[in-house]
Amino acid sequence: MSDLPETKLLQLFDVLYEVRSVTKAAGRLGQSQPTISIWLGRLRQQVGDPLFVRIPGGMTPTPRADALIGPCREILASLSRLTSTEPAFDPAIAGRRFRICMTDASHITLLPPLLERVRALAPGVRLEAAGIDGGTEQALTSRDADLAIGYLPWLGGAIARQELFEQDWVCLANPRHPRVRERLGRRRYVAEGHVSITAGTGATLLHRALTTQGIERRVVLELPGFLGLGAIIGGTDLLATLPRHIGTTLAHGNDLALWPCPLPVDQFEVAQYWHPRFDNEPGSRWLRDLVAELFGSVATAG
CATH class of the missing domain: 3.40.190.10 (Periplasmic binding protein-like II)
Structure with a gap:
């Protein structure tokens, strides 16, 4: 298998096809005319064709050169994309x-x-x-x-x-809860009815903490997620134990009371992946x- 042409020879072929002059190609590429002649001789040998022949006023491509110029320029364009810097992301005009x-x-x-x-x-x-x-x-x-x-x-x-941030645990309650007024202690927490959120890794941490401490809550309602939880807590005397970020958001949005969780539950880290x-x-x-x-x-x- 013959050697593949070097990139500089492909560049010479591209320029020479455009300007049709060794002298002009040397000026365009910043090389001496003898160097360009040597490169052209090497390219002719590798391709097995003269590529350009002299005519009055310059040079003209052979049929083989006409057939090769398209693939040559495709290769040079691909090499340019390979080494070019990836364009910056402009959020003001991005459509993504x-x-x-x-x-x-x-x-x-x-x-x-x-x-x-x-x-x-x-x-x-x-x-x-x-x-x-x-x-x-x-x-x-x-x-x-x-x-x-x-x-x-x-x-x-x-x-x-x-x-991004750490999460600890809080309890949501109706601000008019008849038995949770000034504080929420462990004994009161265990005695009250609860809404249990069953899905998510956070729920696994809470379940593990309750099991480790031998606490079995009186669960009145199980939910797969937080949809509707604010309205449920605001309309009942049930408690919900949940991570602080969602608890704070629901408390502010539904005018609910927010208490520190009276039981030790492992904190966890919210991250982006x-x-x-x-x-x-x-x-x-x-x-x-x-x-x-x-x-x-x-x-x-x-």
Whole structure:
């Protein structure tokens, strides 16, 4: 198999086909005329064709040169794309969809401020919220999802993560609750009726804490998520134990009382997750920076 032409020979062929003069090609490429002649001789040998023949006033391509110029320019364009810097992501003019995996709690707490900021900075960008399940890791790997936000310790080590904030636990109650007025202690907590949120990794931490301490709550209602929870607590004397971020949001939005959880329950870290393949992809990096700015520990504390 013959050697492939060097890039500089392809560049010479491209320029010479355009200018039809060794002298002009030398000036365009910043080389001496003898050097250009040597390069052309090498290219002719590799291709097995003279490529250009002299005519009055310059040079004219052979039929073989006419056939090769298209593929040559395609190769040069591909090489240029290979070594060029990836264009920056301009949110003001971007028209792109970002798919974010998140829990229903994040739909209530994180999605509204994120959507507000995205609409202000990137009016042409569309967000899509997806659930978190056993396919989340594969979705991040294949880029079917750009980002996942939550407490997802089961994701594999191939997935990158950035901690956003820590969560402890609180209890929601009706502010007119007849037996919870000034404080919520352990004994009162155990005696009251409860709404149990059954889904999510956070629910697993709470269940583990209750089991470890030998506490069995009197569960009156089980819910798969937080939809309708604020209205239920506001209309009953039931309690709900949940992470602080969602608890605070529901308390403010439904005029509910918020108490520290009287039982020790492990805190956990909410983070954003992505595949390292997209560490330097401008759009993905912009989205991650925006999430960190909105929900990072400093912003949350503020």
